[in-house]
Amino acid sequence: MFLVLCAVVFLVLCAGELAAQLPTTQLKSLSRVFLTVGSEADMSIASSADGDEITALRFSHPGITAELLIDAALPFDDSVQPRYGHFHVRVANDVPAGRYDVWAVGRLGVSNPRTISVHPEPTDLLSPSHDVAAPTELPLEKILQANASIAQRDFYHIHVDENQDLSIDLIAQQVDSRMIATAELRDADGRLLSVLTGSDHVDLTIPLPVGLAADYLLFVHDVLYRGGNEYPYGLVLHASDAVERASTHRSDERLVRSISAGAVEASQPADERSDDMESPRELAIPGTATARFDSASDVDYFQCQLTKGQSVAIEVLSERLGQPTDARLTLHRRSTDADGVVSWQQVAAGDDSFNLSDGPMSFKSTDPVINYTADVEATYRIKVQDMDSGEMLGKTQSYTLSVTPLSPSLKLLAYLPYDHRDINVTRPSGVRVLRGGLQPLRVVALRQNWSGPIELNVSGLPAGVHCAPVTMPAEHSVAQLNLRADEDAAASVAAIEVNAKASIGDQAFSIVATPTTVQWEKDAQRNSLRTRLVSQLLVSVSDLDVEPITIGMDDPMPIVVNKGDKAKLAVKLTRRAGGEKTPVILRGRDVPAGVTARDVTIAADQDTGEYTLDVTANAKPGTYRIWLQGETKVKFAPNPQSLQRATQYRDRLQKMRDDPNLSDQHKDLDAAIQTANKRVESAKPQANPRDFTIFPASPMVVLQVN
Structure with a gap:
């Protein structure tokens, strides 16, 4: 029943170092992030790091394609001259409205993904007005894209006819923008009517007053007045009673459901009131109901019948759908005394549903869950309230409540880490496996009432790249797979999948891990990292470069050691161009508690060494998978x-x-x-x-x- 849409990652930046890791394309922003179904438009790389010679854009939907633009030939030369990083993009007529991932592919590999948003409405780029006396006109049912302006506000004008019910969607977080938007709505005379501010993963909907025909001004800026290419946003003025637009303006439900427990459709209408404690809404099991917090003090009540020994999972889905909520659940049991007096006793409470860390990554959700087994047959009342009582994000938030039989389940998340000696230092980065190189791939297990072993393997690997299967031991939540490229691996870009096999009781099953990616690293204004789910894991192989140094094991067989003894690992380095004469520091990773692992240095003139693990009396018996991370300085020419x-x-x-x-x-x-x-x-x-x-x-x- 667990779901994680975002990760909070705290990091410490290391200053004054040489460049860490060999360069790999980092895509920061695109010139256009809003497209129209059935349209064509030019799109370019607006901001990148190590973005050498970007020749292709790869989209998560095959109906969205990009053609590299060509410049005139050089003087006295007939060869084609590509305009690197500039493309003509086509969106087919049958592409559904929604959000899609896009990757840049260039000399330095495939980049991290960014998001584009496809809409049925027409879209347009503009430079908004910074003159309040001459605001930019905001038309109906057309998406305008702009970049937030540094130290300035963007001014828009809106006209509303008599009794016209309109709202404005301000879309930034959903297209991987750094912008945390603030919107001020004012009347034609400049009087302030409302102020809304977004947050991480939450964009804004600004309702307009209904009644007489009127004109309004909308002031838009980043909450910290930041701006530039990495701060795009879109504005669309639409009828308030319009059908929700295929998750294009809010969280992508396609991704939500990919790692949520088998969601069922709501069995209650969303507009049925739930805030009467004496007349709670009745829920069958299994069942769901959609509802909303209509105000900061709104509390909703539901009711279900449980028999003795019946186990259920009670869960709220809201924050993971992009709602600015911090819901809390409370479960009460009804009892009646000998005099017929009814009372309600609290038997369980639930707050944040999940918090699991892997190194710098901390996967969590503020949506609550209660796993409960009834000790007596009775009527149970479920209380749902929002602990975030602020209204800067809007007064009304929606949620879904589900009550389902409690059963074992497993969900997996997979990501490609940014390697560094300090695992807290991370950033968005693509993946480029060099010839002879090795790329780690991390898998995180979200377990529900089950702790068995999990067999992991990777499919879709390009030719010349291999990955040995791994078994995540029982009760463990993290495992690492390693992608290894042959010395003669061919150039390629491929989408890979992490597949898992496990058994719950007598039932064997298979699942595919859901990929995750880093959106933004820490910056001067924030001490946390933003991540999100992604549709695919893409890896690239370079046939133009070789890995300067790789670490191997003379004897990779399982090592059996008793508590109080030492285990010795024989290490062998393969040195290539750029890594011939340089010392290599070795550090143990994923070392279990009770096992001491000290750093070891292999000298510049040596290719072999020994790494010792001291298994103390405090070590817990069991099977563990450990690895060594090296650190060394190499010479490398990027291009x-x-x-x-x-x-x-x-x-x-x-x-x-x-x-x-x-x-x-x-x-x-x-x-x-x-x-x-x-x-x-x-x-x-x-x-x-x-x-x-x-x-x-x-x-x-x-x-x-x-």
């Missing part, structure tokens, strides 16, 4: 091919300049050579080997403690 191309072109021009038969073209050739020299100079920084600190991972080692 020497760009310099090779630029130099070859300049040399061809120079050869033509030296041809006496082309003396009549010297003027044009001299101008072309001058431009070519600039291209050569601009390519040199990415072609010259630079110092990078990398953190290679070893294969997994099974440690059996007796």
Whole structure:
């Protein structure tokens, strides 16, 4: 019954270091994040890091495609000149409205995903007015996209006809924007009518007054007056009674249901009132009901019948659907004394439903859940209230309450970590596996009334990439798989899946892990990391680069050790270009409590070493999977091919300049050579080997403690 839509990650930034990890494309923002069904539009990379030579955009729906734009050929050259990072995007007529993931693919691999939002309404880009006397007109049923402005407010004008019931959706969080929006609604004379402020994962809906025809002003800005390409937002003015738009403006229910327990449709209408304690809404089992918190003090009541020994899961789904709520559940049992006096006794309460950490990642939800087994047959009353009593996010929030039989269940989340010696340092990053390299893949298990072992394997791997299956031991919640590329692996981009097999009682079942991704790293205004679910895990393989150093084990067989003894791991390094003469520090990871693992350094002139695990008397017997993380400095050239191309072109021009038969073209050739020299100079920084600190991972080692 658990679901996690967001992760809160606290991190500490390390200052004054060499570049950590070899460069991999990081996609920060796109020029356009709102598209219309059946439309075409130009789209470019608005902001990126290590975004060298981006040649493709890959979307999570096959009906959305991108074609790389082409520039005119260079002087005296007929070859095609790609306009890296610039595309013409087409959305097919049969693409459903909704949110989709997009990845950039370039010289430095596939990027982290970003979100685009596809709508039935027309969309347009604009630079909004910053003059309150000349506000930008906000039309009906058209999505306007803008970027929040630094230290400024964006001004919009809205006209409402008599008795017209309209609302404005301000969409930012749902398209991976850094913007936390603030919206001020004012009348035509500038008098303040309302102020709403969003939050992480929560956007705004601004209702307009209904009655006489009137004009209104809308002031929009980031709550901290930040702005730029990484702060896009959309505005759409629409009828308030319009059908909810396919989750395009709020959380994507397609992703929600992918890791929620088998959700059933609401068995009660959403507009049936629930706030009368003496007449609670009756729920069958299994059953669900949709309701809403109509005010900060609203409390809703439901009722169900339980027999003795009957076990149920009572759960609220709200925050995970993008609602700004912090709900709480309370369960009371009805009893009647000998005199016929009825009383209600509290028997259970539930607040936040889940909180599970893996290194820097902390998966949690503020939606509550109660797992309860009735000790007597009785009537039970469920009380639902919102502990977040503020109204800056709006006065009305919705939720779904479900009561279902309590049964064992398993959900899995998978993510590709950003490796560093301090696991709290993380950021959005793509995945590029170099030839001979190894990429960790983490899997987190969300268990419900079940603790058995889980067999994990990866499907969809590109040719030349391998991943050994792993068994997550019973009662464990985290496991690591390792993707390993051959020395001659071909270039590719592939969507992979983490598949799991397990048994609950006599019933065997299979599930697929739900991918997660990092949205934004910590910045100067926030001390937490934002993450979200994603539709796919994409990995890329580079055939132009090799991993400078990889860590292997001479004997990867399971190690059996008794408490009070020591286990020794024989480590072997494979050194390649850039990693020939550099010391490597080894650190134990996923080491269980009661086992001491101290750092070991393999000298620059050595390729082998030994890592010791001291299994103390406090160690808990069991099976564990541990691995070693290295740290070393290497020399690496991110993109020497760009310099090779630029130099070859300049040399061809120079050869033509030296041809006496082309003396009549010297003027044009001299101008072309001058431009070519600039291209050569601009390519040199990415072609010259630079110092990078990398953190290679070893294969997994099974440690059996007796």
